[in-house]
Amino acid sequence: MVTNLDRAELAAAALRHFQCIAGTEYQDALTDLLCDLMHWSDREDIDFQNALDTARMHYEAECEESDGEHPEDCKPTVRSKNVAKTMTITETAIYANLSALAEQLAQAAELSTEAAAASKLGKQNQAIGTALPLEDLLSQSRALYDAAIALHRHASRG
Numbered sequence: 663m664v665t666n667l668d669r670a671e672l673a674a675a676a677l678r679h680f681q682c683i684a685g686t687e688y689q690d691a692l693t694d695l696l697c698d699l700m701h702w703s704d705r706e707d708i709d710f711q712n713a714l715d716t717a718r719m720h721y722e723a724e725c726e727e728s729d730g731e732h733p734e735d736c737k738p739t740v741r742s743k744n745v746a747k748t749m750t751i752t753e754t755a756i757y758a759n760l761s762a763l764a765e766q767l768a769q770a771a772e773l774s775t776e777a778a779a780a781s782k783l784g785k786q787n788q789a790i791g792t793a794l795p796l797e798d799l800l801s802q803s804r805a806l807y808d809a810a811i812a813l814h815r816h817a818s819r820g
Contacts, residue, residue, distance in 0.1 A: 759810040
């Protein structure tokens with residue numbers, strides 16, 4: 663009989679494989695995989711939220727089936743049934759803007775680090791050339807920030 667620990671190991675193997683081929687960091691792997699599955703679902707015209715809801719029902723049923731034999735198989739998730747909810751369009755838009763902002767700022771930080779390293783080595787032209795894309799990245803970052811804040815303020819009024 664397949665246990666919930668076996669199922670968790672299967673999921674861990676799939677996640678490790680995704681992490682290797684996508685080059686994502688460990689702490690971001692699950693989020694990145696879920697995001698990519700959303701894109702795949704869009705392309706395949708599959709209702710991702712429905713699939714996620716069905717998966718949660720299967721998870722809960724499998725936890726109940728273990729009937730206390732292996733309590734370590736099922737631990738409460740961060741989002742309980744009482745807390746989990748479908749995000750509104752505004753919440754989804756805010757999340758998308760903040761996620762994109764985080765990516766933009768991570769790229770900006772990487773470029774800044776590379777530019778500083780080149781400058782430290784006396785390669786000023788390389789440093790400035792590396793830093794030039796920061797103008798666009800920071801401008802785009804500001805726009806993403808402004809959009810997230812505007813969405814939040816508009817939603818708070820309504």
